[in-house]
Amino acid sequence: MDSVTIIGAGLSGLALALGLHLKGIRATIYESRATPLNIGGAVMISPNGLRVLDALNIYQGVKPQGYSFDRLDFKSAATGDLLETYEFGNADRYGYRALRVYRTVLINALLEEVERKGIPVVFGKRFSHVVEDTAQGVTFAFADGSTEKAGLLVGADGIHSKVRRHLYPDLEPTFIHMAGITAAVPTAQLKVPEGYHIPVTITSPQGAFVIAPQEVDGSEVLIGKQRRLLGDDNDEATKPPGWEKTLEAKQDAVRFLQQGNEQFPEIVHNATSQIDPARINIWPFYVVPRLERWASATRRVVILGDAAHAIPPSAGQGINQAFEDVYVLALLLGRLGGAGEDEKLHTDALSFWQEYRQARVDKVLDLNRQIDLRRMPSDDKLVGTGSGVLKEEFDLEWLYNADLNGVVDEWFAKQKEESQAVEN
Ligand SMILES: Cc1cc2nc3c(=O)[nH]c(=O)nc-3n(C[C@H](O)[C@H](O)[C@H](O)COP(=O)(O)OP(=O)(O)OC[C@H]3O[C@@H](n4cnc5c(N)ncnc54)[C@H](O)[C@@H]3O)c2cc1C
Numbered sequence: 001m002d003s004v005t006i007i008g009a010g011l012s013g014l015a016l017a018l019g020l021h022l023k024g025i026r027a028t029i030y031e032s033r034a035t036p037l038n039i040g041g042a043v044m045i046s047p048n049g050l051r052v053l054d055a056l057n058i059y060q061g062v063k064p065q066g067y068s069f070d071r072l073d074f075k076s077a078a079t080g081d082l083l084e085t086y087e088f089g090n091a092d093r094y095g096y097r098a099l100r101v102y103r104t105v106l107i108n109a110l111l112e113e114v115e116r117k118g119i120p121v122v123f124g125k126r127f128s129h130v131v132e133d134t135a136q137g138v139t140f141a142f143a144d145g146s147t148e149k150a151g152l153l154v155g156a157d158g159i160h161s162k163v164r165r166h167l168y169p170d171l172e173p174t175f176i177h178m179a180g181i182t183a184a185v186p187t188a189q190l191k192v193p194e195g196y197h198i199p200v201t202i203t204s205p206q207g208a209f210v211i212a213p214q215e216v217d218g219s220e221v222l223i224g225k226q227r228r229l230l231g232d233d234n235d236e237a238t239k240p241p242g243w244e245k246t247l248e249a250k251q252d253a254v255r256f257l258q259q260g261n262e263q264f265p266e267i268v269h270n271a272t273s274q275i276d277p278a279r280i281n282i283w284p285f286y287v288v289p290r291l292e293r294w295a296s297a298t299r300r301v302v303i304l305g306d307a308a309h310a311i312p313p314s315a316g317q318g319i320n321q322a323f324e325d326v327y328v329l330a331l332l333l334g335r336l337g338g339a340g341e342d343e344k345l346h347t348d349a350l351s352f353w354q355e356y357r358q359a360r361v362d363k364v365l366d367l368n369r370q371i372d373l374r375r376m377p378s379d380d381k382l383v384g385t386g387s388g389v390l391k392e393e394f395d396l397e398w399l400y401n402a403d404l405n406g407v408v409d410e411w412f413a414k415q416k417e418e419s420q421a422v423e424n
Helices: 011-022 047-055 059-065 103-116 247-258 268-270 318-336 343-375 404-423
Strands: 004-005 025-029 042-045 068-070 071-076 080-085 097-101 121-123 125-135 135-140 147-150 152-155 173-186 200-204 207-212 220-228 280-287 301-303
Touching: 004 011, 004 147, 011 025, 011 047, 011 103, 011 318, 042 047, 042 103, 042 207, 042 318, 047 059, 047 097, 047 318, 059 097, 059 103, 068 207, 097 103, 097 207, 103 121, 135 152, 173 247, 207 268, 220 247, 220 268, 247 280, 318 343, 318 404, 343 404
Parallel strands: 004 025, 004 152, 025 121, 071 200, 152 301
Antiparallel strands: 042 097, 068 097, 071 080, 125 135, 135 147, 173 220, 173 280, 200 207, 207 220
């Protein structure tokens, strides 16, 4: 039984199917929705994610459909000073500029490639639970009562993952009473002053206002703020499912974006002067605790992407880390020849996969914390004074320039050495 079944045709699931196909491994994807996920909005892909998309033959197709950029500026709302810059890409240093691209563009590009390769994607089929999980394979059930078998079952089913329940039956993601409130508006409306760099995060003691260009020519921007949702009226837990998609919630979000503008410069007043409620996106933040295991004891049920690690948005690494999960797993399975006949090697490879990936996710979580800390209006993290208000640069080499192929080659070379040592 060499087949791999993937639950979820989101960015992780589709990318994994392509990665496996490149290694000659058959996969089938099951997606609960009738059509591909479209939660709207653009996402930011950094060089580590773009390298994976390039290897999957997706990057060249989506690049002309997105906005390429290198850095995000942080500015003070009160003084207009540049506080620091955060590098999202750099062709010379990391091989790629960062790309802001609509999620639908990315999903469609992946889906078209999946279909071109003849990889089966079954829409409207909701995974329910694992029936049996042995070293020989997995039997699992769908919500319609039907069952299937697979050599390896991969849960790429997002933060509310059902596959994860097999590993953590009682785990529920926690709503942290925060939401990202964003809108898309025409860039022309902002009257961006000459020489003013966007994307920018304008920080004030009350919070930060983000402006990030999208569309190929930057003719549209995403604007946004984070909102604390507390109390009966604003607590998501007391609202019916899907509340964030209602017109009422969107109109309320428009008012929220327009409030408190007196603390921000004119560009923010302009940005929020006209907002179409239909272009509002509300993103409730959930967290999942750090998980000790991303695979079952047999390593035949695996979770990845948001199902394994929900990464807060500060460093823009959610999708990028999911792409790394996918790519390293495909490389390992490719070397194992599918869902692995050699049980020990399969188990060891999957253990290595999780250790390697978890260590990088941990570093990203640490980076997130550093970014959040720096966004707080405190002078003691500044380097220098006066015009030298720029903070020390982040070292992002480890994040954007990781050699994932090299890491997997090295691991297999080590396994070979060890098994030869045992034989001798
Ligand atoms: C508004 C917003 C902006 C973001 N911006 C960025 C960004 O700029 N950069 C970045 O790196 N990250 C960003 N993220 C995070 C990023 O979207 C996630 O990390 C990423 O989507 C995770 O992909 P995934 O495939 O693991 O999960 P998902 O995208 O959640 O996909 C899971 C799929 O599984 C399907 N599914 C769920 N349950 C079942 C079931 N029982 N049976 C079958 N199918 C099922 C779902 O329908 C869905 O299609 C953003 C997130 C949001 C919400």
